[in-house]
Amino acid sequence: MEQDRWSTGGEFLTFIYAFDNRYEKAPKELRDLLGGKGANLAEMTSVLGLPVPHGFTITTDACRSYLDSGWPSGLDEELEAAVVELERRMEKRLGDRENPLLVSVRSGAKFSMPGMMDTVLNLGLNDESVIGLADQTSDERFAYDSYRRFLHMYARIVLGIPSDEFDRLFDAAKELANVETDAQVPAELLRYLVSAYKTIIETTTGSPFPQEPMVQLRQAIEAVFSSWNGARAVAYREREGIDHRLGTAVNVQAMVFGNRDDNSGTGVGFTRDPSTGERGMFGDFLVNAQGEDVVAGVRNTDPLSSIAKRFPDVYDELVEIFQRLERHYRDMCDTEFTIEQGKLWMLQTRVGKRGGSAALKMAVDMTTEPEILLTREEALLRISADHLDQVLHPQFSNAEFAVLARGLGASPGAAVGKVYFDADEAVAAARRGESVILVRKETSPDDVHGMLAAEGVLTTRGGLVSHAAVVARGWGKPAVVGADSIRISERSFVVGSKTVVEGDVISIDGTTGNVVLGAVPLTSAEPPEEFQTLLSWADELRGDRVLVRANADTGRDAEVAREFGAEGIGLCRTEHMFLAEDRLPIVRRMILADTAADESDALEELRVAQRDDFLAILTAMDGLPVTVRLLDPPLHEFLPNTEELAVKDASVGLTAEEHKLYQASRAWKEVNPMLGTRGVRLGVIKPGLYEMQVRALLEAARICCDRGGHPVIEIMIPLTVTREELSLARSWVTGVLETMDTRGITVTVGTMIETPRAALRSDEIAEYAEFFSFGTNDLTQMTLGFSRDDVEGKMMATYIDQGLLPANPFKTIDIGGVGELVRLGVTRGRSTRPGLKIGICGEHGGDPASIEFFVAAGLDYVSCSPFRVPIARLAAAHALIALESEDGLPSQLSR
Amino acid sequence: MEQDRWSTGGEFLTFIYAFDNRYEKAPKELRDLLGGKGANLAEMTSVLGLPVPHGFTITTDACRSYLDSGWPSGLDEELEAAVVELERRMEKRLGDRENPLLVSVRSGAKFSMPGMMDTVLNLGLNDESVIGLADQTSDERFAYDSYRRFLHMYARIVLGIPSDEFDRLFDAAKELANVETDAQVPAELLRYLVSAYKTIIETTTGSPFPQEPMVQLRQAIEAVFSSWNGARAVAYREREGIDHRLGTAVNVQAMVFGNRDDNSGTGVGFTRDPSTGERGMFGDFLVNAQGEDVVAGVRNTDPLSSIAKRFPDVYDELVEIFQRLERHYRDMCDTEFTIEQGKLWMLQTRVGKRGGSAALKMAVDMTTEPEILLTREEALLRISADHLDQVLHPQFSNAEFAVLARGLGASPGAAVGKVYFDADEAVAAARRGESVILVRKETSPDDVHGMLAAEGVLTTRGGLVSHAAVVARGWGKPAVVGADSIRISERSFVVGSKTVVEGDVISIDGTTGNVVLGAVPLTSAEPPEEFQTLLSWADELRGDRVLVRANADTGRDAEVAREFGAEGIGLCRTEHMFLAEDRLPIVRRMILADTAADESDALEELRVAQRDDFLAILTAMDGLPVTVRLLDPPLHEFLPNTEELAVKDASVGLTAEEHKLYQASRAWKEVNPMLGTRGVRLGVIKPGLYEMQVRALLEAARICCDRGGHPVIEIMIPLTVTREELSLARSWVTGVLETMDTRGITVTVGTMIETPRAALRSDEIAEYAEFFSFGTNDLTQMTLGFSRDDVEGKMMATYIDQGLLPANPFKTIDIGGVGELVRLGVTRGRSTRPGLKIGICGEHGGDPASIEFFVAAGLDYVSCSPFRVPIARLAAAHALIALESEDGLPSQLSR
Numbered sequence A, B: 001m002e003q004d005r006w007s008t009g010g011e012f013l014t015f016i017y018a019f020d021n022r023y024e025k026a027p028k029e030l031r032d033l034l035g036g037k038g039a040n041l042a043e044m045t046s047v048l049g050l051p052v053p054h055g056f057t058i059t060t061d062a063c064r065s066y067l068d069s070g071w072p073s074g075l076d077e078e079l080e081a082a083v084v085e086l087e088r089r090m091e092k093r094l095g096d097r098e099n100p101l102l103v104s105v106r107s108g109a110k111f112s113m114p115g116m117m118d119t120v121l122n123l124g125l126n127d128e129s130v131i132g133l134a135d136q137t138s139d140e141r142f143a144y145d146s147y148r149r150f151l152h153m154y155a156r157i158v159l160g161i162p163s164d165e166f167d168r169l170f171d172a173a174k175e176l177a178n179v180e181t182d183a184q185v186p187a188e189l190l191r192y193l194v195s196a197y198k199t200i201i202e203t204t205t206g207s208p209f210p211q212e213p214m215v216q217l218r219q220a221i222e223a224v225f226s227s228w229n230g231a232r233a234v235a236y237r238e239r240e241g242i243d244h245r246l247g248t249a250v251n252v253q254a255m256v257f258g259n260r261d262d263n264s265g266t267g268v269g270f271t272r273d274p275s276t277g278e279r280g281m282f283g284d285f286l287v288n289a290q291g292e293d294v295v296a297g298v299r300n301t302d303p304l305s306s307i308a309k310r311f312p313d314v315y316d317e318l319v320e321i322f323q324r325l326e327r328h329y330r331d332m333c334d335t336e337f338t339i340e341q342g343k344l345w346m347l348q349t350r351v352g353k354r355g356g357s358a359a360l361k362m363a364v365d366m367t368t369e370p371e372i373l374l375t376r377e378e379a380l381l382r383i384s385a386d387h388l389d390q391v392l393h394p395q396f397s398n399a400e401f402a403v404l405a406r407g408l409g410a411s412p413g414a415a416v417g418k419v420y421f422d423a424d425e426a427v428a429a430a431r432r433g434e435s436v437i438l439v440r441k442e443t444s445p446d447d448v449h450g451m452l453a454a455e456g457v458l459t460t461r462g463g464l465v466s467h468a469a470v471v472a473r474g475w476g477k478p479a480v481v482g483a484d485s486i487r488i489s490e491r492s493f494v495v496g497s498k499t500v501v502e503g504d505v506i507s508i509d510g511t512t513g514n515v516v517l518g519a520v521p522l523t524s525a526e527p528p529e530e531f532q533t534l535l536s537w538a539d540e541l542r543g544d545r546v547l548v549r550a551n552a553d554t555g556r557d558a559e560v561a562r563e564f565g566a567e568g569i570g571l572c573r574t575e576h577m578f579l580a581e582d583r584l585p586i587v588r589r590m591i592l593a594d595t596a597a598d599e600s601d602a603l604e605e606l607r608v609a610q611r612d613d614f615l616a617i618l619t620a621m622d623g624l625p626v627t628v629r630l631l632d633p634p635l636h637e638f639l640p641n642t643e644e645l646a647v648k649d650a651s652v653g654l655t656a657e658e659h660k661l662y663q664a665s666r667a668w669k670e671v672n673p674m675l676g677t678r679g680v681r682l683g684v685i686k687p688g689l690y691e692m693q694v695r696a697l698l699e700a701a702r703i704c705c706d707r708g709g710h711p712v713i714e715i716m717i718p719l720t721v722t723r724e725e726l727s728l729a730r731s732w733v734t735g736v737l738e739t740m741d742t743r744g745i746t747v748t749v750g751t752m753i754e755t756p757r758a759a760l761r762s763d764e765i766a767e768y769a770e771f772f773s774f775g776t777n778d779l780t781q782m783t784l785g786f787s788r789d790d791v792e793g794k795m796m797a798t799y800i801d802q803g804l805l806p807a808n809p810f811k812t813i814d815i816g817g818v819g820e821l822v823r824l825g826v827t828r829g830r831s832t833r834p835g836l837k838i839g840i841c842g843e844h845g846g847d848p849a850s851i852e853f854f855v856a857a858g859l860d861y862v863s864c865s866p867f868r869v870p871i872a873r874l875a876a877a878h879a880l881i882a883l884e885s886e887d888g889l890p891s892q893l894s895r
Helices: A031-047 A060-069 A075-090 A129-137 A140-158 A164-177 A187-205 A213-227 A231-240 A291-296 A306-310 A312-329 A356-366 A376-381 A385-392 A423-431 A445-453 A467-475 A530-542 A555-563 A575-579 A584-592 A596-620 A642-650 A656-668 A680-685 A687-706 A723-738 A756-760 A776-784 A788-801 A815-832 A848-856 A866-884 A889-893 B031-047 B060-069 B075-090 B129-137 B140-158 B164-177 B187-205 B213-227 B231-240 B291-296 B306-310 B312-329 B356-365 B376-381 B385-392 B423-431 B445-453 B467-475 B530-542 B555-563 B575-579 B584-592 B596-620 B642-650 B656-668 B680-685 B687-706 B723-738 B756-760 B776-784 B788-801 B815-832 B848-856 B866-884 B889-893
Strands: A016-018 A055-058 A103-109 A119-123 A248-254 A265-272 A279-287 A333-340 A343-351 A403-406 A408-411 A414-420 A436-440 A456-459 A479-481 A487-489 A492-495 A498-501 A505-509 A514-517 A547-551 A569-573 A625-629 A712-717 A746-753 A771-774 A837-840 A861-864 B016-018 B055-058 B103-109 B119-123 B248-254 B265-272 B279-287 B333-340 B343-351 B403-406 B408-411 B414-420 B436-440 B456-459 B479-481 B486-489 B492-495 B498-501 B505-509 B514-517 B547-551 B569-573 B625-629 B712-717 B746-753 B771-774 B837-840 B861-864
Touching: A016 A031, A016 A075, A031 A055, A031 A060, A031 A103, A031 A248, A031 A343, A055 A075, A060 A213, A060 A248, A075 A213, A075 A248, A103 A213, A119 A140, A119 A213, A129 A140, A140 A164, A140 A187, A140 A213, A164 A187, A213 A248, A231 A788, A265 A291, A265 A306, A265 A312, A279 A291, A279 A306, A279 A312, A306 A312, A312 A333, A312 A343, A356 A376, A356 A385, A356 A530, A376 A530, A376 A866, A385 A866, A408 A467, A414 A423, A414 A456, A423 A436, A423 A445, A436 A445, A445 A467, A456 A467, A456 A505, A467 A479, A467 A866, A479 A505, A530 A866, A547 A555, A547 A866, A555 A596, A555 A866, A569 A861, A575 A584, A575 A596, A584 A596, A584 A656, A596 A625, A596 A687, A642 A656, A642 B642, A680 A687, A680 A723, A680 B788, A687 A712, A687 A723, A712 A723, A712 A771, A723 A746, A746 A756, A756 A776, A756 A815, A756 B776, A756 B815, A771 A815, A776 A788, A776 A815, A776 B756, A776 B776, A788 B680, A815 A837, A815 A848, A815 B756, A848 A866, A861 A866, B016 B031, B016 B075, B031 B055, B031 B060, B031 B103, B031 B248, B031 B312, B031 B343, B055 B075, B060 B213, B060 B248, B075 B213, B075 B248, B103 B213, B119 B140, B119 B213, B129 B140, B140 B164, B140 B187, B140 B213, B164 B187, B213 B248, B265 B291, B265 B306, B265 B312, B279 B291, B279 B306, B279 B312, B306 B312, B312 B333, B312 B343, B356 B376, B356 B385, B356 B530, B376 B530, B376 B866, B385 B866, B408 B467, B414 B423, B414 B456, B423 B436, B423 B445, B436 B445, B436 B486, B445 B467, B456 B467, B456 B505, B467 B479, B467 B866, B479 B505, B530 B866, B547 B555, B547 B866, B555 B596, B555 B866, B569 B861, B575 B584, B575 B596, B584 B596, B584 B656, B596 B625, B596 B687, B642 B656, B680 B687, B680 B723, B687 B712, B687 B723, B712 B723, B712 B771, B723 B746, B746 B756, B756 B776, B756 B815, B771 B815, B776 B788, B776 B815, B815 B837, B815 B848, B848 B866, B861 B866
Parallel strands: A414 A436, A436 A456, A456 A479, A547 A569, A547 A861, A569 A625, A625 A712, A712 A746, A746 A771, A771 A837, A837 A861, B414 B436, B436 B456, B456 B479, B547 B569, B547 B861, B569 B625, B625 B712, B712 B746, B746 B771, B771 B837, B837 B861
Antiparallel strands: A016 A055, A055 A248, A103 A119, A103 A248, A265 A279, A265 A333, A333 A343, A403 A514, A408 A479, A414 A505, A487 A492, A492 A498, A505 A514, B016 B055, B055 B248, B103 B119, B103 B248, B265 B279, B265 B333, B333 B343, B403 B514, B408 B479, B414 B505, B486 B492, B492 B498, B505 B514
């Protein structure tokens, strides 16, 4: 093997790569080995030849080896050699009293991880080198302040000692000196602080602060390695689905000082505007300052253009570097740089984060910029679901705000309005022209008109598939649910010590789950022109390989879905038609019917009403498939709550009508309604119900057809468990079809696959099904034994925090369990009926990570709420690109 | 091919086999082709050469062909040929005016099926042959009565005409003749009836009654074929799990007349006593009578010994035939025979049904009788679970009784006692020395002392796994549940027009689900000596290939289980310890605890109590494994019902204590408790709970060990879904173990597999589990989405009746769904950990059909309630025999 790695004295290093190593392939592709930070430092140094302070990266291999079996043998020798080489290049020595070398030690995993140890600066300072630093800089105060900061940082980050006592002593020093700012503390007092800090360290750890720089360095490296398994880092990885085996790299780099004098400075810069996407450099700069001063926002920063005046040569160099970075990374880059005594040093770069509009604009722009020329696929991969969400919904602008409470972000976008606690009041206020936020413990069908009138919805109970969440998402209306620190009582709510009364203004962010007192300024939600361009590219790429449909229950929903590009309806829930205010009494009459004639009368009334509903939907979706699910929920959902009636019975008494309802509610009440009399089981006990629905649907299709339309109907049976159930249900449908004129109407019959048994026995069920639609909500509930109503709010957070689940399985599909059933369902279903059309209509149909799985599993379409359709179109395109490539890029991008 | 089949004029018949055909193998093995009845008729004729009236069997092939595509081509010709040959042999002709041949046409499927058409007698009678019959018998009345009966039977069975008008006319004739009995109606009037019956047939069907015997015959055969798909037959097959493709055979046989004169007679006989198993023939005989007269019980029958006096030669012949049948079938046979004018004819035989004691005695006896010499395996296969149930529990004696109501037979055996509606009253009555039947809508832990005091339990709600059912089975106490025609109000209940008040005596049969007003005499429940003999053979055969454990929660249960032969405890439910009257307040204190200290105090009290419980169990099961499941049910099961408290709150108000309980109940209440915060999830939110339980268990084991015992403990984590959960739970257990002295104690840690996900990902879960136990109750609920509390009572009967499910999946495992998960769980679990110990502790562990599946799936043990242990020992032996043979005998036997 050619010895093409950086080495000292002819020695070959195993665990350490210098930034200017001769790499066999582009180091930016070596993030697995070097971590993200190290890979980019090496890229800038060895490939681009940019001015980067010398340094080296200790690899993730070394970290893994350390975690498995302690400090790797040979690493000490390698470290020694690497430091010697670093000292040679910098012409300085660690710990030297004359000309000391200082280094930074920074963790750097493959993926950025806020839960880990980050940076120790100024390592190498000790009682000797601090004198050298004072000499070098001719600034004793600067030197001792650096030493003081280093001791504190070292104690906190490397030794894990709490900051309290360090802070207390520093405050005492400021008091003693009678000064306001940290920078005013004189060198003398800083010497005392240094001494006191060393004492704290010795008292707390039992050992003196290590004067030997190589000991400091080794301790710092060990601390970085160990931080990989810190509780916060582990929890973060669990949450983000990052592999625990990756390990972190450690970057050791010579320090440069932007705060050395007025001929120095530091800045952060983007190669184009990260919030608009406009070309041209963008960032902040401060003369005579360190990086943290820029970030902390204590001093007012200058724009990058200010560098042109003070450092014209550096400015030109920076412009050129920015251009080279963009060309090289073929993307907008984010950088940190320092000017030390007039010389520019690049400290870090990475592909920069950006807002939604900017992401869209840059992706499209870069397909035509000659120096970048992205392909359309590459452009699509630059866009994430979050980017689309940001341009589809208003967002909190960047203004500062104090979070009042936090819930689950259940329906994206932000809203501002006056608080109302009652649906009727909300409607009245909206009629008066007020913007309204409806606040409820939880919502029920009785609140639907209030939700419609409101700008946004806030509940204190329930999870991501609670009634409020599902309805709000269906309308694209912002919602925060399960904000359980809020206590509602009558016409006000309390959070901690704050009381909010009816009419007070609050702001909610349905993306983050934040609730804010007062009005936060919102960004507008007009998608830029690039939105349509990119989605049309996504559609081209998809062709008919994976279609995107919408879940829509009304003609209005269907119209919206079509505008957003839905290629059909994957789930039309007929129960929502039953819950309309004018229908509920009829539904109750049907349930309470004493005679077959009464039941049949009620069904007849419902038939007429449902026909009109269906007609609106079929008209809006003309020519595209519409999957209609026959009635699914347990009948007691249409009846009042038994406990409320029991209480009323015991106190003021019930009317005759209420008494009858109470009896029926009790009769239909179930211990576990989720696993009770619902779905096709309703059909089995009330076959007239399903026949009525099929008749209403076909009558609507007839009218649609006679008006010149082309209705395409898919009748879907819910909650099937056995082949025999579906065979029976199918016979009801065909029984009705035989009595109708179906010319010009395309009708197929299929089933939901939403019980584990249906997935396992899909081979048998496919005998009677022309299509399958996976109901992954219920399938998740049953496969994991997690009632979403009960578990999602209470247990889920604990489960994810403790790493018992990698993610909320109601949001992102549980591939090991539910996904396994989906795969079995697809394979076995198609073993009976090759080419069986299979889709998915659970909440997961709008989740990019889940869509990636569904596409890989061979599904023909995904169906999601109308407002998620654009996201699903993009995610499906991503998934197809991933299927065809091997490096699984989309998984990373969608993170 | 050698033409070894019976044929006429050299023609080879495809669909028809004569009884005396030269069969290639024993016809009794050809039940698939000939049906049970036909196979035995052919066996008696062609193999044994017994005197059987000639006849032939139309095969099940013909039936299947008919059902698929109508009357088989060529069958008419074959039928013609077969009839000609029959006429030749009998020297009579169908429809002949001089010497008519009459035949019986009988259905005969592989398995006896009460839902199907059974028999048409006297076919061949018409206006001509009736005269011949009158001449032959010199009895005009007999001839016209036969014709009248035939017309009625033909109309009803072949043409499907209701009996009403036939009966009405016959009653009119009796009135006209002013006679009491059918036999007294004179020939004249019978002629009129014949004429009137023909008119009814013509008016109803539009065609005259077919005079042509071959038309009658073909219609009768078609009716038998069609009856295979009759609604009742289909439902019966669904219920019994009989393949719909089998089809039925049709037997056509020359009639002989036991009612011809006083030199004739008819009888039914067993080759030994079917109720005691004693050797020697047993049965009933009537002179001058037809078979139906014997069965109907209108006349008093004579014992078979009476034949010896009147027909000494026939008697000797019958004795010899019975001996030959027993030797030939190697089992007790059940026969029908007729004597016509001094000549004996055998009409039917089959292996006879028998009671439990008789079955046991015969099986053991026949292993030593030289002419039979059953092997021990054969003897075991003669015994079914029902036989064991009959000898283990008292049963209703054969006395007549009127069923008052019917529920689900939830715990086998019968009981008689006075009705009490309240647990306290039941206890008081039992103390007074009364026998008590506790009658409740449903039972809860509050009723347990009353259930213990009662002889039996009757509930009006709930299914086979309701609280009442589970507790009663655990104690081996008879229970009928879900008798929903009973309406309870205060101190009485009403069924239809009958009212039963407190103190009235009723009888319940927990095997059949029957409830009877008054005291039904019971049989004793002393197992005969053969019981132990057979079970010891079963145990020998099992060796350690499949062990049988018991589900036991107390020391007493464990002792009973060991007496019944349990080889360990497969499930010790620790929640039952929490529900004891003296523990519940402590458990509630733990739940309500405001501070960690309060919670820990309560846990400490529970620890001491649980330790004593565990000590009793470990002592009773010393040396055998005891699987202890840590707390499983949702905490609200230990709290009062919220609705009751809400009502009380609204009416009379709550005490401070009640108010606190009410708050807690509301907080812990869940929408779907089955899928809520239970199992290991409790451990996650209250880790101290599981640690306390483990500590109590290990302390008990320590004491046990110090007393010279050998405790073998298996700690089982419930409701595991992910590997990570089990890893965490395992760490709690090992954390406690590290602090204890475990010398001499065997401890392993494993998990329930009771969610679909756990079964699917058993490969991952096995990394942390030393054993699995399938919890098939919950696995069934989640796999099928069937809440047993809700669905089992209401929907299940409908589902089984309509053929949507083959059986109650909570009783017999659903092989296609739940069974598939069990198979995957076993295979994947053992792929990670070869030799992983796997058992099952759901209700299915005591069900023979399910046990057969579990053994085939490779499980190491089954665990069931103590009283089912003998049945499980037998069923496991059956299953092993089945595994080793190919013909699947046990499946048939256990039906």
